[in-house]
Amino acid sequence: MANLIEVRNLQTQFFTQDGIVHAVNGITYDVAEGETVAIVGESGSGKSVGVMSLIRLIPEPPGKIVNGEVNFDGQDLLKLNEEELRQIRGNRIAMIFQDPMTSLNPVLTIGRQITEALELHLNMNREESRARAIELLELVGIPDAGARLDDYPHQFSGGMRQRVMIAMGLSCNPQLLIADEPTTALDVTIQAQIVDLVTRLQSELGMAIIWITHDLGVVAGLADRVLVMYAGFIVEEGPVDVIYGQPRHPYTLGLLRSIPRLDLGRQKRLIPIEGLPPDLLDPPQSCPFAPRCPFVIDKCLEENPPLMAISAVRSSACWVDLSDVEIYDTSADEQVEAVA
Amino acid sequence: MTTQNSNSADVSTAQETTHDEVLLSVNNLKMHFPITRGIILQRQVGSIKAVDGITFDLMRGETLGLVGESGCGKSTTGRAILQLYEPTDGAVVFEGQDLTDINSGELRRMRRRMQMIFQDPYASLNPRMTVGSIVGEPLEVHKIGGSRREQQQRVQELLEIVGLNPYFINRYPHEFSGGQRQRIGVARALAVNPSFIVCDEPISALDVSIQAQVINLLEDLQSEMGLTYLFIAHDLSVVRHISDRIAVMYLGKIVELADREVLYENPLHPYTQALLSAVPIPDPQVEKKRQRIILEGDVPSPAEPPTGCNFNTRCPQVMDICRQYEPSFTDVGEGHRVACFLYDEVEALNEAGQPVAVAA
Numbered sequence: 001m002a003n004l005i006e007v008r009n010l011q012t013q014f015f016t017q018d019g020i021v022h023a024v025n026g027i028t029y030d031v032a033e034g035e036t037v038a039i040v041g042e043s044g045s046g047k048s049v050g051v052m053s054l055i056r057l058i059p060e061p062p063g064k065i066v067n068g069e070v071n072f073d074g075q076d077l078l079k080l081n082e083e084e085l086r087q088i089r090g091n092r093i094a095m096i097f098q099d100p101m102t103s104l105n106p107v108l109t110i111g112r113q114i115t116e117a118l119e120l121h122l123n124m125n126r127e128e129s130r131a132r133a134i135e136l137l138e139l140v141g142i143p144d145a146g147a148r149l150d151d152y153p154h155q156f157s158g159g160m161r162q163r164v165m166i167a168m169g170l171s172c173n174p175q176l177l178i179a180d181e182p183t184t185a186l187d188v189t190i191q192a193q194i195v196d197l198v199t200r201l202q203s204e205l206g207m208a209i210i211w212i213t214h215d216l217g218v219v220a221g222l223a224d225r226v227l228v229m230y231a232g233f234i235v236e237e238g239p240v241d242v243i244y245g246q247p248r249h250p251y252t253l254g255l256l257r258s259i260p261r262l263d264l265g266r267q268k269r270l271i272p273i274e275g276l277p278p279d280l281l282d283p284p285q286s287c288p289f290a291p292r293c294p295f296v297i298d299k300c301l302e303e304n305p306p307l308m309a310i311s312a313v314r315s316s317a318c319w320v321d322l323s324d325v326e327i328y329d330t331s332a333d334e335q336v337e338a339v340a
Numbered sequence: 341m342t343t344q345n346s347n348s349a350d351v352s353t354a355q356e357t358t359h360d361e362v363l364l365s366v367n368n369l370k371m372h373f374p375i376t377r378g379i380i381l382q383r384q385v386g387s388i389k390a391v392d393g394i395t396f397d398l399m400r401g402e403t404l405g406l407v408g409e410s411g412c413g414k415s416t417t418g419r420a421i422l423q424l425y426e427p428t429d430g431a432v433v434f435e436g437q438d439l440t441d442i443n444s445g446e447l448r449r450m451r452r453r454m455q456m457i458f459q460d461p462y463a464s465l466n467p468r469m470t471v472g473s474i475v476g477e478p479l480e481v482h483k484i485g486g487s488r489r490e491q492q493q494r495v496q497e498l499l500e501i502v503g504l505n506p507y508f509i510n511r512y513p514h515e516f517s518g519g520q521r522q523r524i525g526v527a528r529a530l531a532v533n534p535s536f537i538v539c540d541e542p543i544s545a546l547d548v549s550i551q552a553q554v555i556n557l558l559e560d561l562q563s564e565m566g567l568t569y570l571f572i573a574h575d576l577s578v579v580r581h582i583s584d585r586i587a588v589m590y591l592g593k594i595v596e597l598a599d600r601e602v603l604y605e606n607p608l609h610p611y612t613q614a615l616l617s618a619v620p621i622p623d624p625q626v627e628k629k630r631q632r633i634i635l636e637g638d639v640p641s642p643a644e645p646p647t648g649c650n651f652n653t654r655c656p657q658v659m660d661i662c663r664q665y666e667p668s669f670t671d672v673g674e675g676h677r678v679a680c681f682l683y684d685e686v687e688a689l690n691e692a693g694q695p696v697a698v699a700a
Contacts, residue, residue, distance in 0.1 A: 260574060
């Protein structure tokens with residue numbers, strides 16, 4: 001498949017009173033047409049900022065995209081002016097936000113909020129856009145769509161609001177849908193509904209998806225490819241089976257080890273990642289994961305490893321070869337973590 | 341359970357030997373919140389039945405996991421047990437005393453024996469107090485700290501127990517990360533030497549890599565101090581990891597209660613089955629093969645629960661009887677209790693309701 005979007009050395013920083021926050025430190029990746037790419041990381045890893053930067057949703061100031069290119073269909077999105085960008089946002093690249101409670105406007109009806117984009121991007125008139133809005137709400141499984149169009153967001157439950165958000169995201173048939181933790185605020189049974197819905201819609205409509213999440217479980221059933229982010233860097237990248245089967249970065253390994261699994265026998269003891277993520281105001285020159293890494297060697301402290309290809313399909317930013325390490329190691333040390 | 345690991349094997353045997361004494365007995369606990377109309381003359385027009393008649397026992401030294409989705413009443417249950425709310429009905433017998441039936445002075449003395457760890461480590465610590473005064477406050481309130489010096493020593497000891505540097509005693513909460521703050525919350529709960537701790541979603545506000553640190557801490561403390569936990573959470577993987585027995589709540593009622601392994605291997609209630617099948621597993625190979633039970637619709641409002649079984653509006657195996665009568669919470673063997681007509685013996689004779697095996 002051809003690449004839909006190519007991100008090259010993207011670097012985003014925030015200029016605050018306390019100094020420069022190095023949120024995204026030069027990330028490079030591609031998303032192919034119709035592909036689902038998951039970006040996994042913890043809070044502060046730069047996963048949301050990195051993706052928001054693609055369509056320049058970073059508040060400037062204090063934020064600034066200091067470097068990089070984002071090639072989308074032959075144009076560099078970072079070079080477009082506000083007007084040109086508006087033609088793309090919500091139209092060819094759409095976004096679903098994390099919190100369906102706060103990302104809908106409480107004083108406008110659902111119908112108005114959906115039809116706005118249709119009138120703006122597709123030049124539909126009132127009747128056409130209303131008909132299309134009903135069609136969209138039916139598509140995302142909202143019962144009695146025609147009547148609910150005139151309801152306000154507070155009249156919907158959390159899961160239903162997220163469906164409305166998805167309907168809005170899909171309204172202009174985007175080529176790329178960016179989903180920023182769309183299920184984090186939802187309960188598991190509702191999460192299953194939404195994941196099911198998005199996968200179904202993708203097979204019907206064929207858009208590419210960038211799915212941002214901290215939940216490794218959701219990713220496993222959803223993504224084609226995974227990017228793992230830590231401290232503003234992509235530390236590991238590859239097809240989902242490969243990454244989960246044999247992680248080659250200690251951070252990915254640590255994440256998989258630190259969550260209990262429902263389908264395995266009871267793990268004796270979880271293996272947490274010791275310590276805390278680095279302060280992005282003052283990022284280390286060494287590998288950012290080195291202070292928490294159980295496999296650390298001298299080289300890690302001297303030089304931050306770049307993302308290096310370790311096979312045709314995957315790459316990892318680590319100097320150490322983890323190819324012999326089992327994920328669920330039974331003989332791990334039992335240290336009580338000391339947080340200093 | 342097969343464990344090669346010596347340390348945790350000791351823990352589990354130690355726990356199993358002490359699991360025969362009832363520490364807490366909750367009987368038909370109800371917590372209804374009034375819905376009122378009017379500003380000055382308020383009249384009650386209905387009630388939110390947040391907890392609507394739940395019954396269970398908690399053994400000394402065990403961890404009971406309480407799972408359910410948001411709004412099912414699991415946190416309210418925890419608070420009503422500790423009498424942070426005044427329950428509408430029912431009894432909570434803790435160490436032989438009915439907490440709903442004692443005066444406030446006695447209740448305050450009982451509070452030394454039961455503590456709570458809150459969900460949000462950012463909201464549950466007073467930002468104007470130092471760590472020393474946060475952790476030391478319970479000692480002062482219950483007048484068990486001794487002199488100021490002794491109190492400070494005890495606080496430092498507690499900080500060390502939860503894995504924080506004792507020299508942090510004069511710092512403020514904002515100087516700590518989320519995981520460290522949760523440790524402060526744990527230290528505060530431990531200050532009065534409780535026997536029972538309600539852990540109300542203690543890890544859901546934390547990052548994945550930090551969650552494991554706090555889970556391990558709670559497990560260590562339990563094995564060292566013989567604590568009893570009521571562990572409230574919505575994350576079933578975590579609950580399964582930490583609990584001995586698990587209770588599943590739906591709309592103010594416990595629908596199923598069983599030993600950890602029994603519940604996961606043989607879930608009986610259709611809601612438990614759906615809940616378990618909805619939990620994503622971090623393994624693409626497993627995920628590809630799984631069959632999800634996708635529940636339709638949303639949880640009904642606890643102000644107007646459906647008649648009959650609470651789950652009948654979403655249940656994939658709903659029968660006529662479910663819309664008319666409420667199933668009783670029956671023991672189907674070995675302490676595995678379930679509230680569902682599929683397993684109600686009397687009804688099973690009439691209805692040919694076969695339990696459907698869940699593909700996990």
